[in-house]
Amino acid sequence: MSETTKNIKVDIWSDIACPWCYIGKRRFEDALARFEAAGFDGTVEIEYHSFELAPDTPVDFEGSEIDFLAKHKGMPADRVQQMLAQVTEIAESVGLHYDFDALQHTKTLKAHELLHFAKSQGRQLDMKERLLGAYFEEGKHVGRVDDLVDLAAEIGLDRDEARHALESGEFAADVEADFAQAIAYGIQGVPFFVVDSRYGVSGAQDPAAFVQVLEQAVADAATQASEDASPEVVPDAR
Template structure:
């Protein structure tokens, strides 16, 4: 049964973390699904912290961090990163875990809330993922985030003031609380039209199916 175009944009809320490689892969697969779906989709990103206890400046590389955090041998971590690198390459991503600078992403999430307030969240999400996974940029530092924010059209002085003043720290906390309330335990997590949940970096085909199901169902009016 073919879907007809919905008479309103579908809304998709995505919980993700800039430090999550599968979130970047999931983003690519979801974007491909939206293109195939062909009807308007409004996307909003929400904060999720995979490692809220991470320091801003971690002394070591990503293999060191993961081996210590999950308690497995370095060789096993290297194999795991090789698999995710291959999966990313399949979506056109060039992961560089040797250059990656592990950090606490709380400040980056504040920057994303600032970008959302200016209608530039989608642009900054993409830029931060690229910077973190492909370019070895340090996303725990204010000036690094300011430089990246300017690239997508945000004002440097305002962004700096927002980040140093913690203007959106509470907004990040609200996103984390919302994730707990709806039972999000891992990311990426996609909530389509407030009713259809997709967890993980699923295939584009599955995302297309979920979007079409939501469109066919129509608005949630309890009728």
């Protein structure tokens, strides 16, 4: 790829309680490193958007992740256990260490509000990483205000400001706007990556698929569709 100063915007719809979203994050980061190493010297702006996979989940779910998925997906517990073992193995392949035994399943709405607060402070990417790690690797609760404020403080955000944002619902409308845009795009599952408002990549795909779309965005810069157009979707290959 020849050098270019083209700037690219990548919008990512994602949920905290989504194991594939964390895996997809790592695979996209791998792709971005390859893309830049191939000669891209522009800027890739990344913004995360809210999506709830299970909005009916209580904040304090009584039971294990196996219990939740068995009920939510209507699958036998042993099948769920096999599925989680497979996801854990895939996560390990990208350097993540999932601990489903310690995981505390919860409603993620407030976590999404926290991500919008962090965005207002220029720290959304750091907050996203911290939330995913806390949830999947450390067994921390990411649904209660007190726990979320602690995580915000860990990355250097003001504790009192974070608490105010969550307790007042200051960013609730931003979360709802993300949900509405997901519906407009026809997004039914996450992660979902939208590149330059034109190309959609569904799922935690191989880094090569992300590289291909980023290269295509550069090549087609002069003929980009308008921001309101629905993105052309690259199907999930997993």
